[in-house]
Amino acid sequence: MIQVEHISKTFKVSRRSAGFLEAFKALFHREYECVKALDDISFNIDEGEMVGYIGPNGAGKSSTIKVLSGILTPDSGSCHINGRIPWKERTAHVKDIGVVFGQRSQLWWDVPVVDSFLLLRDIYKIPDKLYQNNLDELVNLLDIEQIIRTPTRQLSLGQRMRCEIAASLLHSPKILFLDEPTIGLDAVSKIAVRDFILELNRNHKTTVILTTHDMQDIEYLTKRIILIGKGKILMDGSLENIRKEYTDTKRLTIDFIGEDIQLVEGMKFILQEKNHGVIDIDSKMLTVSDAISILSSQVKLNDISVTGPSVDEVVAQLYQKYHI
Amino acid sequence: MKLYRRFFMIHLKSAFQYKISFLLISIGQFFTAFMVFVGVKFMFDRFHTVKGYTYSEVLLCFSIVLMAFTLAEMFVRGFDTFSHIIANGEFDRVLLRPRNEIFLVLAGKMELSRVGRLLQSIIILAYGINTCEIIWSWDKIVTLILMICGGTVIFACLFIIFAALCFFTLEGLEFMNVFTDGAREHGKYPFDIYGKKIFKFCTYIIPYTLFQYYPFLYLTGREDNKLYMLLPIVASLFAIPSIMLWKFGVRHYKSTGS
Amino acid sequence: MKKYMSLLRMRFISGIQYRSAALAGIVTQYVWGFMLILGFKAFYDADASAFPMSFDALVSYIWLNQAFLAMFMPWITDTDILESIRDGSVAYELCRPVQLYPMWFYKSMANRLSRAVLRCFPIIIAALFLPRPFKLLAPSDFGALSAFLLSLFIGFLLVVAFGMITYIITFYTLSSNGIRIVIIGTVEFFAGSIIPLPFFPENIRKIVELLPFASMQNVALRIYSGDIIGIEIIFRIVLQLFWFIAIYLIGNYLMRKAMRHVVIQGG
Numbered sequence: 047m048i049q050v051e052h053i054s055k056t057f058k059v060s061r062r063s064a065g066f067l068e069a070f071k072a073l074f075h076r077e078y079e080c081v082k083a084l085d086d087i088s089f090n091i092d093e094g095e096m097v098g099y100i101g102p103n104g105a106g107k108s109s110t111i112k113v114l115s116g117i118l119t120p121d122s123g124s125c126h127i128n129g130r131i132p133w134k135e136r137t138a139h140v141k142d143i144g145v146v147f148g149q150r151s152q153l154w155w156d157v158p159v160v161d162s163f164l165l166l167r168d169i170y171k172i173p174d175k176l177y178q179n180n181l182d183e184l185v186n187l188l189d190i191e192q193i194i195r196t197p198t199r200q201l202s203l204g205q206r207m208r209c210e211i212a213a214s215l216l217h218s219p220k221i222l223f224l225d226e227p228t229i230g231l232d233a234v235s236k237i238a239v240r241d242f243i244l245e246l247n248r249n250h251k252t253t254v255i256l257t258t259h260d261m262q263d264i265e266y267l268t269k270r271i272i273l274i275g276k277g278k279i280l281m282d283g284s285l286e287n288i289r290k291e292y293t294d295t296k297r298l299t300i301d302f303i304g305e306d307i308q309l310v311e312g313m314k315f316i317l318q319e320k321n322h323g324v325i326d327i328d329s330k331m332l333t334v335s336d337a338i339s340i341l342s343s344q345v346k347l348n349d350i351s352v353t354g355p356s357v358d359e360v361v362a363q364l365y366q367k368y369h370i
Numbered sequence: 371m372k373l374y375r376r377f378f379m380i381h382l383k384s385a386f387q388y389k390i391s392f393l394l395i396s397i398g399q400f401f402t403a404f405m406v407f408v409g410v411k412f413m414f415d416r417f418h419t420v421k422g423y424t425y426s427e428v429l430l431c432f433s434i435v436l437m438a439f440t441l442a443e444m445f446v447r448g449f450d451t452f453s454h455i456i457a458n459g460e461f462d463r464v465l466l467r468p469r470n471e472i473f474l475v476l477a478g479k480m481e482l483s484r485v486g487r488l489l490q491s492i493i494i495l496a497y498g499i500n501t502c503e504i505i506w507s508w509d510k511i512v513t514l515i516l517m518i519c520g521g522t523v524i525f526a527c528l529f530i531i532f533a534a535l536c537f538f539t540l541e542g543l544e545f546m547n548v549f550t551d552g553a554r555e556h557g558k559y560p561f562d563i564y565g566k567k568i569f570k571f572c573t574y575i576i577p578y579t580l581f582q583y584y585p586f587l588y589l590t591g592r593e594d595n596k597l598y599m600l601l602p603i604v605a606s607l608f609a610i611p612s613i614m615l616w617k618f619g620v621r622h623y624k625s626t627g628s
Numbered sequence: 629m630k631k632y633m634s635l636l637r638m639r640f641i642s643g644i645q646y647r648s649a650a651l652a653g654i655v656t657q658y659v660w661g662f663m664l665i666l667g668f669k670a671f672y673d674a675d676a677s678a679f680p681m682s683f684d685a686l687v688s689y690i691w692l693n694q695a696f697l698a699m700f701m702p703w704i705t706d707t708d709i710l711e712s713i714r715d716g717s718v719a720y721e722l723c724r725p726v727q728l729y730p731m732w733f734y735k736s737m738a739n740r741l742s743r744a745v746l747r748c749f750p751i752i753i754a755a756l757f758l759p760r761p762f763k764l765l766a767p768s769d770f771g772a773l774s775a776f777l778l779s780l781f782i783g784f785l786l787v788v789a790f791g792m793i794t795y796i797i798t799f800y801t802l803s804s805n806g807i808r809i810v811i812i813g814t815v816e817f818f819a820g821s822i823i824p825l826p827f828f829p830e831n832i833r834k835i836v837e838l839l840p841f842a843s844m845q846n847v848a849l850r851i852y853s854g855d856i857i858g859i860e861i862i863f864r865i866v867l868q869l870f871w872f873i874a875i876y877l878i879g880n881y882l883m884r885k886a887m888r889h890v891v892i893q894g895g
Binding site: 421 | 648649651652653655656659660663664666667669670671673674675678680805806807808809810812813814816817822823827828829
Binding site: 057112115116118119133136137138140141143145147150154155156157161162164165168169170171197 | 376377458474
């Protein structure tokens with residue numbers, strides 16, 4: 047469905063001090079500094095896949111999205127989406143994709159949301175029947191029946207985001223790009239948005255590419271993540287494998303009755319209080335059950351819970367590992 | 371066309387969300403243009419003619435230029451304010467739509483509150499038509515309409531050129547005002563009153579005189595050659611280099627992404 | 629006083645950073661001035677006897693008006709002042725230990741000065757070296773020059789004080805844009821920016837010259853070019869002072885009222 051092969055893009059950042067004269071001179075002669083925004087990027091995404099595309103700010107996420115959506119022409123490499131090269135057949139290509147920018151609105155500020163929808167219907171030349179079907183379904187799933195007759199400016203952020211997503215899907219795109227779709231949303235809206243995306247993917251086999259800093263989005267929605275840093279793809283794999291591979295720590299939280307606990311090598315107190323403690327275990331050195339038996343031999347355990355690291359921690363470790 | 375109408379309705383609806391503000395701004399626009407008109411009147415009370423042009427002739431010229439500029443500003447506003455569209459990333463959104471970019475930018479913004487100034491220009495035009503000694507045969511009417519249309523195209527092209535430059539730099543583009551606001555202000559008199567050099571500039575560099583001075587000669591009976599009447603159409607060819615520059619800008623944008 | 633001066637300085641520094649905008653502005657104003665002079669020249673050629681001032685005086689008037697444009701044009705507004713009124717963040721300003729009127733007064737002064745300082749010298753210098761009749765002539769004597777500078781300064785204060793009133797109006801009407809456009813149009817016209825006041829019909833001019841708008845740049849520019857001379861200079865400058873004090877007091881009064889309005893509304 048999406049095949050990206052060896053795409054590179056270098057931006058020339060012109061080095062000039064601000065000023066009209068400099069700007070004028072720069073028309074004829076410029077000094078450049080080259081920044082590699084994308085450096086030999088390759089990946090394949092199948093139909094119906096949901097992929098989390100993560101990396102720190104400035105890593106090349108938005109450049110990739112721009113290339114995939116046909117806005118940006120890369121220097122080299124090839125990219126085929128549904129058999130088309132995005133930047134060569136822009137108008138045909140963009141009919142197949144939907145893009146949601148979490149921080150930018152595509153709805154008209156001062157008119158009811160449904161007017162924006164009607165405008166999009168005409169822009170995308172969506173047949174009436176299809177439009178009606180899609181609208182009904184989206185309104186239903188996103189629960190925006192009550193609000194689409196309200197001007198956008200009167201909506202809350204969560205309501206607006208749901209309408210934004212609907213607006214991006216009216217033309218039934220095969221691929222949906224979500225750029226930080228849950229940024230700034232309250233817990234209820236976040237969950238509603240995530241549930242909707244899952245539903246969409248299940249019902250329509252829509253391919254979803256998600257960039258976000260919210261790791262809960264990733265955990266909830268995607269099985270696969272692609273990590274990009276400094277323009278390079280650093281890793282591409284399933285979330286579970288990454289978690290296993292990159293994290294060796296398990297965390298034990300215990301309530302106990304008894305005196306001092308003596309820990310063996312591979313165990314470390316994170317928190318030590320009277321009758322309560324948090325202990326990290328290095329799973330390369332000993333197993334969780336070993337650790338529990340060591341503890342229970344010393345004190346009486348009332349309550350015990352074992353947790354793996356959160357996705358946030360995994361990602362933080364990844365960033366650390368690759369120095370990005 | 372249907373799509374353009376839908377865009378137009380949305381702009382109209384938005385404008386009516388702020389009825390009072392819309393009305394006040396329209397009145398303000400009307401008033402500002404009125405003050406310029408009073409300025410012209412004061413000048414002619416004192417001097418009666420300038421370079422052989424009478425008061426009502428100048429009013430015709432003034433109203434045509436003002437109307438053309440206002441129409442361009444109302445309907446080509448997207449290019450006039452293009453620096454904002456570039457700066458806030460809205461142009462990416464334009465490129466994500468399966469339609470022609472020029473059309474989308476054009477339809478994406480309209481400044482309907484300029485209707486006040488449009489009204490003022492219509493009043494001045496009506497006053498000019500009423501007091502001048504032109505016998506209104508069909509060819510004069512066609513000339514008048516061509517002058518307005520040609521002028522609108524020229525101003526629209528200037529806005530497009532401004533927008534195209536925005537792809538390369540956002541700094542120092544204020545100088546473009548000389549060609550737009552400047553032509554509106556100083557184009558109220560036929561361009562030949564400003565001397566040969568300015569006149570040449572306004573013919574060969576930016577073809578203002580092709581919609582203003584030359585057809586105006588025909589309109590006021592100073593020239594009988596029917597070709598003069600059609601010059602605004604020639605002036606519209608200015609759109610070709612303007613749009614080429616714009617396309618070049620879009621290509622540049624796509625390869626730099628900023 | 630010191631805190632206001634430091635505010636003025638900060639504003640000034642941030643203002644002069646926009647060099648490219650200034651350069652583009654200079655080019656624009658230079659061309660604009662040229663076109664105006666050429667236009668008036670056409671009228672002069674049509675009927676020199678009807679010309680109400682000497683052509684040289686008119687040329688000086690136009691160049692100086694362009695050079696000091698940023699100091700006098702009513703359409704130069706402090707967007708952050710307007711913004712702070714519109715979004716209600718003006719309420720925070722009330723918490724600071726400064727008075728709003730003088731603070732804004734200095735702010736707009738600095739805003740205008742920073743723009744004008746960069747632009748006036750290039751325009752004046754370029755205009756001084758043009759050939760006749762486009763040349764900006766030196767003032768007739770030292771007295772005229774100092775009267776010009778004094779009048780320019782008072783006119784500037786008056787413009788800033790007048791601008792304050794337009795800001796205060798924004799407190800009362802949320803859609804103040806339209807009203808501001810009307811005010812701007814009025815000020816421009818009666819201050820002599822569209823055509824200099826001497827070109828007004830005689831009977832209208834007599835009344836207009838007494839209005840506060842005529843005390844803005846009009847007096848200074850005409851003192852420089854020798855259009856206002858002798859005892860009339862003193863009379864005009866006193867009138868300028870009168871209007872400045874009047875508008876300043878009115879602005880202060882309205883500001884206090886507006887503040888009460890804000891407090892009652894709760895911001």
